[in-house]
Amino acid sequence: MILNKWAKLRVVVGAVLVLWMMVSVEAQELPHSCARPDQIAIEHLHLDLKVDFESQKLSGSATMKLDRRKAADMLYLDTNGLKIFKIQSQLNGKELKWSLGEYKSNLGSCLSVELADGVDEITVYYESQPGAEAVQWLTPEQTTDKKHPFLFTQSQAILARTWVPCQDTPAVRMTYSAKIQVPPELLAVMSASNPQKKNKTGVYEFEMKQPIPAYLLALAVGDLKFLKLGPRSGVYAEPSVLKKAVWELADTEKMISAAESLYGAYRWDRYDVIFLPSSFPFGGMENPRLTFATPTILAGDRSLVALIAHELAHSWSGNLVTNATWDDFWLNEGFTVYFEQRIMESIYGREYSEMLARLSLDGLLAEIKELEARDTWLKLDLRGRNPDDGMTSIAYDKGYFFLRMLEEKVGRKKFDLFLKSYFKKFAFQSMTTERFLSYLKENLDNKIDFNAWVYSPGLPADAPVVETKALDRVGQAAQLFLEGAAPSVLAADFKTDQWTTHHWNHFLRSFKNDLSPAQMKRLDGQFKLTQSGNSEITHDWMILVIGSGYQAGMPRLEEFLTEQGRRKFLQPLYEKMATTPEGLERANRIYAKARPGYHAVSRQTIDQILNYQPTKN
Numbered sequence: 001m002i003l004n005k006w007a008k009l010r011v012v013v014g015a016v017l018v019l020w021m022m023v024s025v026e027a028q029e030l031p032h033s034c035a036r037p038d039q040i041a042i043e044h045l046h047l048d049l050k051v052d053f054e055s056q057k058l059s060g061s062a063t064m065k066l067d068r069r070k071a072a073d074m075l076y077l078d079t080n081g082l083k084i085f086k087i088q089s090q091l092n093g094k095e096l097k098w099s100l101g102e103y104k105s106n107l108g109s110c111l112s113v114e115l116a117d118g119v120d121e122i123t124v125y126y127e128s129q130p131g132a133e134a135v136q137w138l139t140p141e142q143t144t145d146k147k148h149p150f151l152f153t154q155s156q157a158i159l160a161r162t163w164v165p166c167q168d169t170p171a172v173r174m175t176y177s178a179k180i181q182v183p184p185e186l187l188a189v190m191s192a193s194n195p196q197k198k199n200k201t202g203v204y205e206f207e208m209k210q211p212i213p214a215y216l217l218a219l220a221v222g223d224l225k226f227l228k229l230g231p232r233s234g235v236y237a238e239p240s241v242l243k244k245a246v247w248e249l250a251d252t253e254k255m256i257s258a259a260e261s262l263y264g265a266y267r268w269d270r271y272d273v274i275f276l277p278s279s280f281p282f283g284g285m286e287n288p289r290l291t292f293a294t295p296t297i298l299a300g301d302r303s304l305v306a307l308i309a310h311e312l313a314h315s316w317s318g319n320l321v322t323n324a325t326w327d328d329f330w331l332n333e334g335f336t337v338y339f340e341q342r343i344m345e346s347i348y349g350r351e352y353s354e355m356l357a358r359l360s361l362d363g364l365l366a367e368i369k370e371l372e373a374r375d376t377w378l379k380l381d382l383r384g385r386n387p388d389d390g391m392t393s394i395a396y397d398k399g400y401f402f403l404r405m406l407e408e409k410v411g412r413k414k415f416d417l418f419l420k421s422y423f424k425k426f427a428f429q430s431m432t433t434e435r436f437l438s439y440l441k442e443n444l445d446n447k448i449d450f451n452a453w454v455y456s457p458g459l460p461a462d463a464p465v466v467e468t469k470a471l472d473r474v475g476q477a478a479q480l481f482l483e484g485a486a487p488s489v490l491a492a493d494f495k496t497d498q499w500t501t502h503h504w505n506h507f508l509r510s511f512k513n514d515l516s517p518a519q520m521k522r523l524d525g526q527f528k529l530t531q532s533g534n535s536e537i538t539h540d541w542m543i544l545v546i547g548s549g550y551q552a553g554m555p556r557l558e559e560f561l562t563e564q565g566r567r568k569f570l571q572p573l574y575e576k577m578a579t580t581p582e583g584l585e586r587a588n589r590i591y592a593k594a595r596p597g598y599h600a601v602s603r604q605t606i607d608q609i610l611n612y613q614p615t616k617n
């Protein structure tokens with residue numbers, strides 16, 4: 001009997017051990033990457049690349065200094081569509097054996113390199129292909145000034161591997177340097193130390209001394225000029241955009257100071273912004289030292305600069321403390337929305353930031369209705385999916401409200417100290433949701449029940465309340481209009497001439513059910529919305545144009561979808577069109593013309609909405 005018990009116990013212990021081994025082996029396997037940094041990690045990357053607009057290729061080499069952490073001799077690198085020529089050891093110049101694994105969609109092909117003893121530096125000779133998804137090659141006609149070609153990259157989330165062989169996981173950090181050769185009439189800039197003017201040779205050198213994850217590798221090449229904003233900030237843009245950009249970003253230094261007094265020193269030396277051509281698929285991208293931005297925020301009234309506060313805030317949340325996997329994306333974006341709003345509040349006041357918060361809440365509630373329940377947990381599960389699927393208002397806005405709930409629970413003073421110490425303690429490290437939560441329990445409040453926020457769907461009952469009289473009034477105006485009030489009366493009673501972009505956003509989003517063409521005409525007659533030069537207002541108005549079938553707005557709709565490629569604007573408009581047969585026809589017709597001008601990231605999204613089958617390219 002007793003022996004039998006022992007035997008049973010041994011079986012159980014054995015099984016547990018095997019399971020544990022399986023789990024620990026698996027634990028080293030990273031989602032969305034074939035890299036094994038637990039064995040060998042890239043410490044420093046040096047890129048030596050030539051930018052060729054003719055062939056649309058980046059060609060040259062990537063030299064990697066390796067940290068060999070375990071007795072392993074296989075190095076695994078992520079690549080997607082790269083052509084590899086040879087791989088050399090820097091120890092003795094010998095060629096190393098390598099092979100490319102099978103291609104997996106979204107992930108690409110794993111490059112395995114056999115390292116001999118003692119090899120701790122290698123050079124990969126390679127070139128990217130014209131279809132590289134991170135890279136957009138623009139003809140002169142596709143730029144703002146229409147004189148010179150332009151190139152920019154967008155590496156987040158897993159597109160760095162389409163232009164650099166690397167360990168493309170946010171769990172690994174490396175320093176990097178680069179030598180980039182471009183046509184002499186163009187300037188190159190990167191997420192690194194940057195030149196401020198062109199030189200005759202067209203060769204530029206870069207250095208990023210702080211370790212960063214691969215998704216922050218970035219390059220832009222074009223007819224760029226630089227102007228200073230403040231002692232440590234400035235703007236790059238095509239010549240015709242530059243002055244407008246400098247005017248719009250006048251508060252940038254204030255934002256840096258506000259951010260520093262909230263959560264500690266800015267750790268990246270300079271903060272510059274580059275305005276890209278209008279096909280840039282995002283509003284902004286937090287490439288360290290150099291935010292990449294869409295020109296669609298240049299509204300002429302500084303009303304859309306929260307985007308700069310957002311990308312700047314990533315210099316702490318995201319770039320300093322980085323989500324370990326894309327399932328932890330809210331650690332990047334939720335923190336950043338929270339931080340963005342704190343910066344905005346400190347410069348423009350609580351009333352202003354509460355308007356932003358209300359728009360964020362409304363967007364969140366609307367999106368929760370659309371998403372699958374599992375996709376509304378803060379902790380995502382993106383296994384086997386494109387990490388891009390995680391870019392919803394859950395990470396951003398549910399993340400924001402979770403942190404705001406914590407702030408309101410413990411008080412702002414205590415919360416700010418907590419966040420400041422968090423950024424300091426985990427600077428230049430990656431962070432999982434679980435690690436953050438245990439730090440939170442230990443250092444802020446051990447009674448907080450975060451399950452409802454992090455591991456459950458929807459918006460929990462203890463979500464903060466947003467108070468904005470300004471937008472409540474705007475809501476009343478919308479209601480009165482629906483009840484028949486004349487727009488001219490609204491204009492007088494609600495002083496609509498003093499409304500900012502955010503008032504208009506809220507007003508237009510209040511019309512959940514489609515308006516009639518006659519109602520649209522009355523609004524347009526008074527407020528000239530079809531002619532708005534503000535991209536955020538245009539977007540919201542165009543949703544109503546489509547919903548109502550307001551014909552006078554259609555030419556502008558087509559123009560808006562062709563003149564810029566920001567996915568946040570394109571996606572809802574194409575989706576809305578696709579809900580009726582007539583709209584779908586319009587969508588397909590516009591898309592056929594506009595698609596060649598969109599970046600691959602936007603193309604992929606719209607292809608799906610319209611069921612577009614690209615012919616082989």
Ligand code: BES
Pocket residue numbers: 156157281282283284285286306307310311314333388391568
């Ligand atoms: N890092 C994101 C952009 C991103 C996320 C690119 C995931 C690829 C994958 C950036 O900081 C961002 O959030 N941009 C927003 C603007 C912001 C004000 C909400 C955008 O582009 O709309």
Ligand code: ZN
Pocket residue numbers: 310314332333336
């Ligand atoms: Zn962001």
